Amino acid sequence: MEYKSINGRDFYNMVVNASNRLSEESDFVNALNVFPVPDGDTGTNMSMTFKAAVKEIENLNSTSIGEVSKVLAKGALMGARGNSGVILSQILRGISKGLEGLNEADAGQMIAALKQGSNAAYKAVMRPTEGTILSVIRATAEAGLESNKVDVAELMEEVTKAAKVMLDKTPDLLPALKKAKVVDSGGMGLYIILQGMTAALKEGIQAEIKDINISSGGVVGAQVTSDADIKFGYCTEFIILGDANKAKKFQDEIEHLGDSMIVVGYEDVIKVHIHTNDPGNVLSKAVKLGELSKIKIDNMREEHRELLLSEQEIKENTEVKEEIAAEAKKYAFVTVAMGSGITNIFKDLGVDYVIEGGQTMNPSTQDMLECINKLNAEHIFILPNNKNIIMAASQAAEITDKDVRVIPTTSIQQGITCVTMFNGDADVDDNEAELKEIMKSVKTGSITYAVRDTEIDGLEIKENNILGLVEGKIKEVGEDKFEVSEKVLADIIDEDSELITLFYGKDVSEDEVNSFVSRLEEKYENLDIQCYKGDQPLYYFLMAVE
Numbered sequence: 388m389e390y391k392s393i394n395g396r397d398f399y400n401m402v403v404n405a406s407n408r409l410s411e412e413s414d415f416v417n418a419l420n421v422f423p424v425p426d427g428d429t430g431t432n433m434s435m436t437f438k439a440a441v442k443e444i445e446n447l448n449s450t451s452i453g454e455v456s457k458v459l460a461k462g463a464l465m466g467a468r469g470n471s472g473v474i475l476s477q478i479l480r481g482i483s484k485g486l487e488g489l490n491e492a493d494a495g496q497m498i499a500a501l502k503q504g505s506n507a508a509y510k511a512v513m514r515p516t517e518g519t520i521l522s523v524i525r526a527t528a529e530a531g532l533e534s535n536k537v538d539v540a541e542l543m544e545e546v547t548k549a550a551k552v553m554l555d556k557t558p559d560l561l562p563a564l565k566k567a568k569v570v571d572s573g574g575m576g577l578y579i580i581l582q583g584m585t586a587a588l589k590e591g592i593q594a595e596i597k598d599i600n601i602s603s604g605g606v607v608g609a610q611v612t613s614d615a616d617i618k619f620g621y622c623t624e625f626i627i628l629g630d631a632n633k634a635k636k637f638q639d640e641i642e643h644l645g646d647s648m649i650v651v652g653y654e655d656v657i658k659v660h661i662h663t664n665d666p667g668n669v670l671s672k673a674v675k676l677g678e679l680s681k682i683k684i685d686n687m688r689e690e691h692r693e694l695l696l697s698e699q700e701i702k703e704n705t706e707v708k709e710e711i712a713a714e715a716k717k718y719a720f721v722t723v724a725m726g727s728g729i730t731n732i733f734k735d736l737g738v739d740y741v742i743e744g745g746q747t748m749n750p751s752t753q754d755m756l757e758c759i760n761k762l763n764a765e766h767i768f769i770l771p772n773n774k775n776i777i778m779a780a781s782q783a784a785e786i787t788d789k790d791v792r793v794i795p796t797t798s799i800q801q802g803i804t805c806v807t808m809f810n811g812d813a814d815v816d817d818n819e820a821e822l823k824e825i826m827k828s829v830k831t832g833s834i835t836y837a838v839r840d841t842e843i844d845g846l847e848i849k850e851n852n853i854l855g856l857v858e859g860k861i862k863e864v865g866e867d868k869f870e871v872s873e874k875v876l877a878d879i880i881d882e883d884s885e886l887i888t889l890f891y892g893k894d895v896s897e898d899e900v901n902s903f904v905s906r907l908e909e910k911y912e913n914l915d916i917q918c919y920k921g922d923q924p925l926y927y928f929l930m931a932v933e
Contacts, residue, residue: 388591390539392491395455403594405583406437412579415660419572421563423837429572432469439466451490456483469749471573473778474508481507494542498531518560520573526553540588547581554578568656619645619662622685627657629677719764723772726923736806749776755783766815767791772802794822800931801826832857832875832930868927869903879932890921890929
């Protein structure tokens with residue numbers, strides 16, 4: 388079809404189709420994350436952000452592209468999760484500014500909107516890093532400015548190709564990507580979105596929103612009505628250890644075998660994702676190009692049936708409770724944590740709201756705003772306790788008329804120390820400054836496991852190795868979580884240290900912990916050692932040394 392201009396309904400089909408595609412490929416995007424710890428959530432964050440956006444336009448029924456884009460941007464702003472989700476929300480916000488007041492947009496107006504989307508994304512990041520989603524949106528906008536296309540569908544196709552070219556260049560801009568032989572995950576998410584938007588125009592798709600249930604707590608559930616809705620039943624992912632120059636030819640060869648296909652080549656690796664009814668046929672064609680690795684085949688119809696059952700259990704057993712502060716007070720706290728033990732610690736310390744979240748499950752701007760709105764306090768402090776939540780917290784603070792201060796804590800340990808040391812009698816500005824200094828004084832370590840083989844800073848890491856992190860960076864690698872824990876503590880304890888605090892996770896038994904603490908007490912007899920049951924997932928231990 389030819390599009391001299393597009394209206395609100397066309398734009399609706401574009402973004403809904405893009406959201407559906409991103410939802411289908413979110414696991415693939417997650418798997419591109421370089422760091423081998425179990426927190427690969429870029430695809431999830433971007434998908435949930437986009438889902439929140441399209442939910443807002445679900446019943447809009449407007450033919451004005453300016454109105455649809457404005458409502459879409461507001462939904463993305465409120466639903467933004469993680470740094471990638473916040474950047475995506477800013478891209479959509481910029482695009483909406485470019486389309487403001489328009490009933491229809493021609494190619495030139497779409498180009499201007501993409502440029503505003505790129506500008507907004509760069510402004511949202513304090514220190515922009517090239518080789519990320521920022522580079523991909525910039526290349527997309529620049530391709531538009533250089534284009535002479537007057538058909539909007541052809542324009543979208545051209546800028547999407549430019550996005551892919553830049554995506555393939557991201558490993559040359561970020562050494563960590565090159566070493567891991569992957570492209571940037573956020574950039575991949577944006578490329579999938581552009582693919583979906585382009586396909587809606589080129590194929591005349593009348594898109595229907597899928598997987599749209601988003602609870603107030605930010606949990607997304609599927610809403611495919613039956614197995615018959617799943618056209619291709621097997622989600623097939625693998626890596627070909629072969630010439631990346633053959634990626635495009637292989638993509639063309641398997642295109643007719645399924646949908647939701649992504650083939651990405653870099654140097655001697657080709658990453659493949661496709662939904663198909665014949666995985667064997669796809670693999671037999673792939674093996675002609677080289678050795679196959681990391682083969683993963685999931686029966687999506689079976690997963691769908693299990694998901695429907697689990698959702699029914701949640702629906703039957705969940706009670707929603709809202710607590711509204713009755714009395715006004717000077718200070719209130721909102722924090723983010725995972726694990727019942729850590730949640731209880733924060734509550735015992737006087738935190739008003741503890742939002743469940745952290746690694747792999749970042750709360751949205753809306754989640755934080757709901758807590759802020761329930762609080763009857765003169766000043767509100769937010770402790771994100773995760774670097775990937777700080778941007779969403781800051782966004783929530785910006786769009787409320789209450790006095791909200793974000794203390795940029797990047798770990799649970801920093802958050803607990805800040806709450807413990809808070810002075811309720813001090814001035815709010817003094818408190819803010821003091822907390823930002825206090826969080827820097829806490830030395831942190833954490834113990835988790837590797838989710839993939841890789842090499843970082845000269846450390847060779849195998850899947851399921853125990854990883855010891857110091858200030859978020861991998862410092863120790865081993866086979867035993869307690870041995871690695873001792874090494875991490877040795878890395879962060881110095882002559883000025885006085886206190887060791889341990890929070891043990893749900894995968895560590897109390898007997899094991901008691902034995903470990905006894906060893907530490909013998910080794911560090913001059914230090915106080917505190918140990919708490921955190922019940923946190925993914926991390927065997929969270930450690931703080933002060």
